[in-house]
Amino acid sequence: MTEDAPLMRVPGLYDYSPQVDRPKITWPNGARVAFWVAPNIEYYEYDPPLSPGRKPWPKPNPDVVPYSHRDYGNRAGFFRMMEAMAKYGVRGSVSLNVAICQHHPEIIKVCNELDWEFFSHGIYNTRYTYGMSEAQERAMMKDVIATILDATGQNVDGWLAPALSYTTNTFELLAEFGIQYTCDLFHDDQPQPVNTKSGRLISVPYSLEMNDTVVLTMLGKSSRHYTDILKANFDQLYEEGAENGQVMCIPLHPFLIGQPHRIGNFAEVLDYITGHDKVWVTTGREIAAHYYEHHYDNVVAALAARKGA
Amino acid sequence: MTLSDDYLKYPNRGHGMDHDRYSWSQLHERPAITWPNGARVALWVVTQLQWFPMDMKPAVPVPGGMARPYPDYWDYTLRDYGNRIGVYRIFKVLDKLGIRASVAMNSALAEMYPYLVEQVNQRGYELIANGLDMGHPHHGDMDEAKEAALIKGVLDSLRGLSGQPVRGWLSPIRSESMNTPDLVAAQGIDYLCDWANDDMPYPFQTTSGAIHNMPHTMELDDQQILIALRHTEQEYVGQLKDQFHCLYEEAGERGGRIMAINLNPWITGQAYRIKALEEVLSYISGHDGVWSATGAEILDAFTAQTKP
Numbered sequence: 001m002t003e004d005a006p007l008m009r010v011p012g013l014y015d016y017s018p019q020v021d022r023p024k025i026t027w028p029n030g031a032r033v034a035f036w037v038a039p040n041i042e043y044y045e046y047d048p049p050l051s052p053g054r055k056p057w058p059k060p061n062p063d064v065v066p067y068s069h070r071d072y073g074n075r076a077g078f079f080r081m082m083e084a085m086a087k088y089g090v091r092g093s094v095s096l097n098v099a100i101c102q103h104h105p106e107i108i109k110v111c112n113e114l115d116w117e118f119f120s121h122g123i124y125n126t127r128y129t130y131g132m133s134e135a136q137e138r139a140m141m142k143d144v145i146a147t148i149l150d151a152t153g154q155n156v157d158g159w160l161a162p163a164l165s166y167t168t169n170t171f172e173l174l175a176e177f178g179i180q181y182t183c184d185l186f187h188d189d190q191p192q193p194v195n196t197k198s199g200r201l202i203s204v205p206y207s208l209e210m211n212d213t214v215v216l217t218m219l220g221k222s223s224r225h226y227t228d229i230l231k232a233n234f235d236q237l238y239e240e241g242a243e244n245g246q247v248m249c250i251p252l253h254p255f256l257i258g259q260p261h262r263i264g265n266f267a268e269v270l271d272y273i274t275g276h277d278k279v280w281v282t283t284g285r286e287i288a289a290h291y292y293e294h295h296y297d298n299v300v301a302a303l304a305a306r307k308g309a
Numbered sequence: 310m311t312l313s314d315d316y317l318k319y320p321n322r323g324h325g326m327d328h329d330r331y332s333w334s335q336l337h338e339r340p341a342i343t344w345p346n347g348a349r350v351a352l353w354v355v356t357q358l359q360w361f362p363m364d365m366k367p368a369v370p371v372p373g374g375m376a377r378p379y380p381d382y383w384d385y386t387l388r389d390y391g392n393r394i395g396v397y398r399i400f401k402v403l404d405k406l407g408i409r410a411s412v413a414m415n416s417a418l419a420e421m422y423p424y425l426v427e428q429v430n431q432r433g434y435e436l437i438a439n440g441l442d443m444g445h446p447h448h449g450d451m452d453e454a455k456e457a458a459l460i461k462g463v464l465d466s467l468r469g470l471s472g473q474p475v476r477g478w479l480s481p482i483r484s485e486s487m488n489t490p491d492l493v494a495a496q497g498i499d500y501l502c503d504w505a506n507d508d509m510p511y512p513f514q515t516t517s518g519a520i521h522n523m524p525h526t527m528e529l530d531d532q533q534i535l536i537a538l539r540h541t542e543q544e545y546v547g548q549l550k551d552q553f554h555c556l557y558e559e560a561g562e563r564g565g566r567i568m569a570i571n572l573n574p575w576i577t578g579q580a581y582r583i584k585a586l587e588e589v590l591s592y593i594s595g596h597d598g599v600w601s602a603t604g605a606e607i608l609d610a611f612t613a614q615t616k617p
Contacts, residue, residue, distance in 0.1 A: 046328045049316060059369045060449030064485045064503050065527060071326075071506035076336040080555075102322045104333065123319060131312040139317055220538035224547055259528055260508065260555035261548045 013171055013185065013194050014203070015303050023298045025190050025245035027290065031280035032241025033234065034287050035273055038183070038206060039081060039252045040095040040160075041111075043103055044070045045126040053130025053165060070125075070255050074104055077258020082110060084263055088270040093284040095121040095160045095183070095251070098144050101151035108151055117283040118152050119183070120144045122162020129165040137167055141177050157285045160184060160206060175199030181288040189237065189246050191291040193300050202291060204284050205247040209233070212256045223262040230269045238276060247287060248273075330490065331513050331522070341564025342509065342614055348600035349560035350553065351607045352593055353569045354410040355502075355525060356399055357439060358425055359481075360418040361388040365444025368451070371482055372532065373573075374443060388443075388575050392422060395578015400428065402587045406594050408601045413439040413479045413502070416466040426470050435603035437477035437502065438467050438493075451486040457495075464496045477502060477604045479525060491516040500608050508556070508566060510611045521612070523604050526569040531576045542585040549589045557596065567607060568593065 027034050046067055048056040057063035085092060094111055096118050101108055111118070122129070122144065129137060145156045159174050160183040174182060175196035182194060183206035194201040208214050210233060215226050230250060237246040250269075257266050274281055321327035344351050363385045365375055373388060375381040403410055412429045414436060419426050429436055440447070441463050447456060467475050478493045479502035490501060494515035501513060502525035512519045527533060529552055534540045540548075549570065556566040570589070572578075577586050593599055602610075 043327075045321070046326070051316070052312065059484060062449060062485060062487055064480075065483050065505055068504040068506035069527060075334065075506055076508050079335060079337045099319065099322050102324060103327070105324070106335065123322075127316070127319075132316075133311065136312060136314070136317060143317075220540070222538075222540050222544040222548060223551070224544065259552075260559070261529065261552035264551055264555055 008168070011185075014187065014192055015195070015307060017188075017192070017303060017306070019189075022190075022244070023295065023302050024243075025291070025295055027245045027280045029280065030278060032245060032278040033237050033276075034245065034247045034280045034282050034290075035234075035249075036093055036247070036282055036284055036287060037085060037090050037250045037252065038095050038160075038284065039078075039092045039254060040121060041078065041100055041107060041254065042070065042073070042097045042121065042125040043099045045124050048124070048126035051128045051130055053128050054163070056126040073253060073255030073258060074100075074107060077254035077256070078107055080258040080260075080263045081252065081254045081266070082114070084267040084270060086114060087267065088274045090270055090274065090281055091116050091283055093117040093119060093158065095119060096148065097121050097123060097125050097162065098147040098151075099124050101147050105151065112152050117158070117285045118148050118154050118156070119158030119160065119284060120148065120156050120179075121160050125163050128163055129161055129167055129170065132167055134167075134169050134173070137169055137173055141173060145177065157181060157288060158183060158204070171201060172196055172198070175201045180292070181284060183249075183284070189240075189248075190244070191247065191287065191295075193296065193303065200292075200296070202288060202296065204249075204287050204291075206249050206251055210249065211251040213253055216256050216262075223265045226262075227265040227269055231272055234273050234276075238278070241278070249284075329514055331511055334511065336508055337563060339509070340614075342611060344565040344600045344610055346600065347598065349565060349598035350556050350593075350596075350600070351565060351567045351610075352408065352599050352601045353523075353525075353567055353604055353607055354403065354408055354572065354590075354601075355437065355479075355569065355604070356396065356410055356412050356572045356574060357479075358392060358396065358412055358414040358418055358574070359388065359439060359443050360392075360415050360421065361385060361443045362417075365442070367444050367446050369446050369448045369482075369484060371443055371446055372537065373575075391573060391575030391578055392418065392425065395574030395576075396425070398578045398580075398583045399572055399574055399586065400432065402583065402590060404432070405587075406590050408590060408594065409434065409603055409606075411435040411437050411477065411604045413437040413477075414467065415439050415442045415481070416463040417442040419467055419470050423470060430471060430473070435477070435605050436467060436471045436473045436475055437479050437604060438463055438475050438498070439479045440481040443481050446481045446484045447486050447489050448484055449486050451488075453486075453488050453492075456486055456488060457492050460489075460492045460496055464493075464498075476500060476608075477523070479503065483527065490520070494518070494520050500604065502604070510567075510608055521608055523608060524567050524569055525604075526571050529569070530571040530573075532573050535576055535582075542582055546585050546589055550592055553593050553596075557598075560598075
């Protein structure tokens with residue numbers, strides 16, 4: 001795509017599908033809600049290069065407070081978060097800045113031993129996709145896939161763009177690389193097919209509304225308030241899930257949720273959600289695989305019929 | 310424009326950190342620390358005494374600075390309220406509960422209000438250097454020679470006025486240049502308070518040898534919770550109690566922990582907030598195994614166990 005190509009007015013990545021008129025989604029064992037937790041395990045650089053799309057840090061490098069605050073997640077917060085999740089039998093689906101495989105392989109080892117999934121969150125959270133040529137973005141994706149395979153033995157099935165930064169090629173390239181699902185779209189509470197020219201791709205609901213960074217930092221809410229809205233969100237989806245299966249994701253950042261004053265409140269949420277009968281406690285990869293096997297074709301057919309009608 | 314291929318090169322992508330200031334180390338893997346008398350939690354209260362000059366033009370934004378057109382009596386006098394009224398409410402609570410404290414002070418304020426330095430000394434509180442004033446945050450584009458002179462001036466002034474060794478350094482708004490740790494260490498500083506990446510002290514490398522960074526709290530700073538995040542006083546109390554509860558439990562399994570509480574007198578020293586502080590500190594002090602100490606005392610207890 002050239003610089004002066006017209007801007008898109010809509011993403012064009014999916015078709016309209018109203019909540020009240022769509023195929024029924026089911027989960028294993030009659031679960032109403034597929035519940036997954038997605039910790040973002042990230043490395044932000046001390047002295048990152050400039051990007052055309054975004055300033056890495058508000059202040060001139062070094063920006064000690066935000067850099068060290070994020071480093072807290074790897075030094076102290078991760079372990080608390082991991083213990084709380086393990087206590088309630090919740091495996092993580094890790095949104096990984098893959099440079100963690102080099103900087104902090106000790107963390108990768110712990111996640112791997114717990115049978116957690118790793119999906120891509122780019123190389124560093126201070127390296128944005130903005131302005132990349134197709135060849136550069138492809139090179140970045142190759143690096144990510146090779147790094148995760150080498151460090152963990154896992155194929156990369158999921159994608160959350162680094163710092164949620166994109167080009168207009170991103171989704172085509174994901175399909176080309178055989179990525180199964182993207183976490184970058186926030187238009188639905190169920191997985192949805194993503195329109196690509198080749199291959200196949202779905203979105204799996206991740207969440208900004210349930211994201212600790214958004215609630216605790218951007219909206220500035222307390223962790224007790226966060227606890228309340230996580231439960232309320234779950235209650236509503238659990239109710240709606242009796243009619244049509246839903247997905248709830250809690251996206252986390254260990255530097256926030258792993259703080260001493262938050263971890264107890266988070267454990268209370270896990271206790272609450274996993275204490276329900278009809279919950280499938282799972283991972284992003286397993287949700288995507290189940291959807292492809294049981295629902296993808298139906299949904300694509302229903303969307304085509306709606307378009308044709 | 311095209312993005313340079315250099316953007317896809319990662320020169321520091323290797324084991325450990327992407328700089329040489331400290332080693333990569335996970336908290337839960339370190340040897341347990343014990344505090345005097347077997348205390349579980351060291352309580353480290355830091356009160357900040359700061360001057361926001363009316364003509365300040367900081368090189369990077371300073372929360373709490375002059376947000377309105379000159380002459381901004383609104384912001385100036387409300388910050389000054391802390392040094393006249395708020396701080397004495399805080400000291401009264403600390404006195405009542407027998408809590409020792411550190412006070413982080415701008416050197417220009419110490420010169421302007423030497424009475425405050427006397428109050429700090431009378432109580433046996435530790436004085437931490439908090440830079441020149443709030444109009445002079447250190448930052449990445451700062452000239453090294455000018456920064457060195459500024460730091461020397463700050464420490465000479467605070468040491469001269471207080472007679473204290475002044476071993477701790479807290480940068481205004483915790484902002485540093487690439488050189489700040491080297492420059493403060495060269496002036497005999499033993500510990501930094503700026504880095505928010507740990508719950509315990511850890512060694513921090515400088516050109517004058519290793520000093521330490523202390524876990525001065527950023528997340529539980531009253532300005533962060535009550536002003537930046539706009540939480541209520543009840544939420545503030547809840548978060549501090551939650552923090553203490555977690556650290557107290559963890560200390561039973563993994564060794565001594567540190568509960569840092571950072572106070573700005575113009576915030577927590579307000580009449581309607583001081584009882585919230587008293588509630589938190591009474592709650593913490595009411596537990597067995599809490600050791601109230603200054604930053605230097607905590608650091609000395611720590612290094613006595615970790616120095617090779």
